[in-house]
Amino acid sequence: MSSEPLFRQRFDICGRDYTNGGRASIAIKGILREIGIHPSVIRRVAIASYEAEMNVVLYAHKGAMELKVTPKDIRITVEDDGPGIPDVELAMQEGYSTASDEIREMGFGAGMGLPNIKKNADTLAVDSVLGKGTTVNIMIRL
Amino acid sequence: MTLETVRRLLNCQVIAGDGKLGEEVWVGCGADLMSDVLAFIKPDALLLTGLTNVLSVRTAEIAEVRAIVYVRGKLPDKEAVSVAKEKGMVLLSTDLPMYESCGKLYASGLAGGSELKEGLRDVQRAPVPSAF
Numbered sequence: 221m222s223s224e225p226l227f228r229q230r231f232d233i234c235g236r237d238y239t240n241g242g243r244a245s246i247a248i249k250g251i252l253r254e255i256g257i258h259p260s261v262i263r264r265v266a267i268a269s270y271e272a273e274m275n276v277v278l279y280a281h282k283g284a285m286e287l288k289v290t291p292k293d294i295r296i297t298v299e300d301d302g303p304g305i306p307d308v309e310l311a312m313q314e315g316y317s318t319a320s321d322e323i324r325e326m327g328f329g330a331g332m333g334l335p336n337i338k339k340n341a342d343t344l345a346v347d348s349v350l351g352k353g354t355t356v357n358i359m360i361r362l
Numbered sequence: 363m364t365l366e367t368v369r370r371l372l373n374c375q376v377i378a379g380d381g382k383l384g385e386e387v388w389v390g391c392g393a394d395l396m397s398d399v400l401a402f403i404k405p406d407a408l409l410l411t412g413l414t415n416v417l418s419v420r421t422a423e424i425a426e427v428r429a430i431v432y433v434r435g436k437l438p439d440k441e442a443v444s445v446a447k448e449k450g451m452v453l454l455s456t457d458l459p460m461y462e463s464c465g466k467l468y469a470s471g472l473a474g475g476s477e478l479k480e481g482l483r484d485v486q487r488a489p490v491p492s493a494f
Contacts, residue, residue, distance in 0.1 A: 241417060245424060263405065327394060327418065328395070328396055328397060336400050
C-alpha cells in the first residue's frame with residue numbers, strides 16, 4: 221500500500237506544562253524540514269499540529285501526538301485524556317471558547333484553535349467523548 | 363524595513379538578537395492572542411504583542427516570525443528570552459502602547475498582513491495620509 225508510512229514518530233504531551241508547550245510541533249517542523257518537505261506544507265502542518273498540541277497542554281492532563289509521513293500525505297493524530305468537547309460543531313466555529321481565565325492569560329482560548337486547524341488541513345476529524353478525552357486526526361496532502 | 367529601523371522608530375530596548383538588527387521584516391502583526399497570530403500572520407513578520415511568556419516565542423517560531431516587539435514597556439520572561447536566544451530570534455521591548463507602536467511602523471512603510479500577497483514581497487497598499 222502506498223499509504224504505508226515512510227516515517228513515524230510519537231511525542232508525549234504533558235497537560236498544564238506551559239514551559240514545554242509547543243515543543244513537539246517544533247520538533248515536527250524540524251523533522252519535515254530534514255525530510256525535504258515544501259516550506260508551505262511545513263507551515264500548514266506546524267500551525268495545525270501546534271494548535272492541536274496546545275489544546276492538550278491547555279485542557280488535558282496528558283496526551284500524545286503521532287506524526288506519520290507517507291508518500292502521499294502527512295498525518296497528525298493527537299489523543300488526550302481531557303474533559304472532551306460537548307459540541308464539536310460549535311467548537312469548530314471561530315470565536316467559540318470555553319477557556320478559563322488561566323488559559324486566556326497564556327494567550328490562548330480565543331476560540332480559533334479548531335478553526336485554525338481546519339483552515340490548514342485537507343481533512344480534520346475530531347472524535348470526542350465527554351469525560352474521556354478527544355482524538356484529533358489531521359491530514360495534509362503532499 | 364530593517365529591525366534596526368524598528369528599534370529606532372519605537373525607541374526599543376534590545377533583549378535578544380543584538381547582532382541581527384540588520385535583518386529585514388516585510389510585514390507587521392499586532393496581537394495578544396496567539397491563535398490570532400497563527401490565523402493571520404505572514405512569514406518573516408514582525409510580531410507586536412503584550413504577551414510575555416515563552417508561548418509568545420514558541421508561537422512566533424511556528425509562525426516563522428522574524429522578531430517580536432513587546433509593547434507597553436513589557437519584558438519577556440526568562441524562559442522566553444532563553445528560548446529566543448537558542449533559536450536566534452530577535453526580541454525588542456518598547457514603552458509605547460500597541461496602537462502607537464503599530465501606527466508608527468505602518469506610517470513608516472511596514473505593510474499589514476492584508477496588503478501582502480502570499481509568497482510575495484510585493485506590497486500594494488493605499489498611500490498613508492501625510493498627516494498620519
